[in-house]
Amino acid sequence: MLIIGEKLSIIAKRVREAMFSRDKGPIQEIATRQWKEGSGMIDANIGPAEDGGEELMQWMVTTIQEVVPLPVCLDTTNAKALEAGLQVHNNEWGKPLINSTSNDPERFPILELAAKYNSQVIGLTVGKGGLPADAEERAAIAAEIMARAMEYGVPLEDIYLDPLVLQIATSQDHALKVIDAIKMFQEMNDPPMKTVVGLSNISNGCPKALRPILNKYYFIMLMNAGLTAAIADAHEMAGAMQEKKLIDDVLAGKKIDDAQKMAEITKTLDVIMGKTLYAHSYLEM
Template identity: 50%
Template sequence: MLLIGERINVITKAQRAAMEARDPKPIQEIAKAQVEAGATMLDINIGPAEDDGPQLMDWIVKTVQEVVQVPLCLDTTNLDAIRAGLKAHNNEWGKPMINSTSGETVRLNTFMPVAAEFQCDIIGLCLSGSGLPADANERCAIAVDIMGKAAEVGLPIENIHLDPLVLMLNGNQEQAMHCINAVEMFQTLNDPPMKTVVGLSNIANTAPMEMKGILTAVFYKMLVDAGLSGAIIDTLEKDFMEVVRTGDPASVYPAEHVEKTMKVMRGEIMYAHSFLEV
């Protein structure tokens, strides 16, 4: 399982300040902590970084790889910054990854050639120009577009990690199963099976703090059962990492709660923030 630590992120105040000041310490500390906790790759989210994207990415990639021996997932919409990051990346620790292209033509035309040029990995987010995908079939159609583009530009499709686009459970309950089904279907699109990855925390967006843990853990377990090969996660969440280790949410949460949460994911019980308490 590819476990991509999500904590180096411009949205976090402390990380943002460190990026702006080019202060290596806070970034290196959180990089080390994530790898010690089990991350096998680190996401480097510098945001759009319009002013100094390439310089920032170059600096941060070197700064992080000074202290951890894992490949990095370069997360920005700034293509010049991506290029700079790929150049700076130490491939001794593994292939870098671009986060991400979508199925939108403009994105495919710009990001895929760069992935091909560097022969690196890339996340293919199943989002098209025409709004959110309605179900697993629509996600597969977008996946096929992404794979087609890879073939066109000379990127091995083994380098693509298909992301079904996780939406928050609250308000999009039926989408949870569409995601799980999409992960299963993606694998049938190629032999050997396509790799898959999800931004896991999305599932618990807008849910109360006390619910985030179990929602994330149960959804992860269901995705893994469907054949998921990678996830962008918070490896510093101890409870979650315990579930990753045991493969069983019931090792952390009451079995009855896990069972009920699975029913909510499957749409058999309507979601409400306090559904566990009924």
């Protein structure tokens, strides 16, 4: 499993301030920490970056790769910023990953960049017309993205299909649909298509104490479904791996010794699988 470290995002205040003041310290510190914690790639999310995006992405890529021997996931909707970042990316540490193309015509040119710079690219299975309703719709969009990638000369092994994780607090039924989509995506090619999720969106909007619990257990379920990569907190996912055996035991219907843990896992899996209705206090019920 490839963990793409999620922490260098413009949404985080400390990161945003460092980006704007071009302060390498915090960026390199966070990148190094994520690498040590087990990330195999670092996400650099600079947002839409309409002004000065090109220079910012180049600065991010070089700043990260100065201290960390990893490829970078270039995360922005600004195609020019992507291209600028790809130009300076050090492929010695692995191929870069573009985040992302989709079935929206405005995002098609991203595939040209992937072909031109020999980059991997995430194919987010959404179209222009809103969110996919179920796993089947995600797979149908995936097929279109795959066909288009071939047209543009991007090999399918360089595509990571992303089913789009939605918030469990408002779109509970999608938690299981995303897991189903991960399974379906793999069947769409031989060798299986690679898959990726933006994991922590599952717990977006949930109480703070609940977030790591949902992230971890959802991660294990996705992993069991064959997920290739996750944009996630590497530290949290290392914790998930330690608990994997317990979670797998509960999934297999076994009882585990720690009753409190057993309740936490059972209740969370029930929420993810849609067997109980989500509420912020579901663990207390």
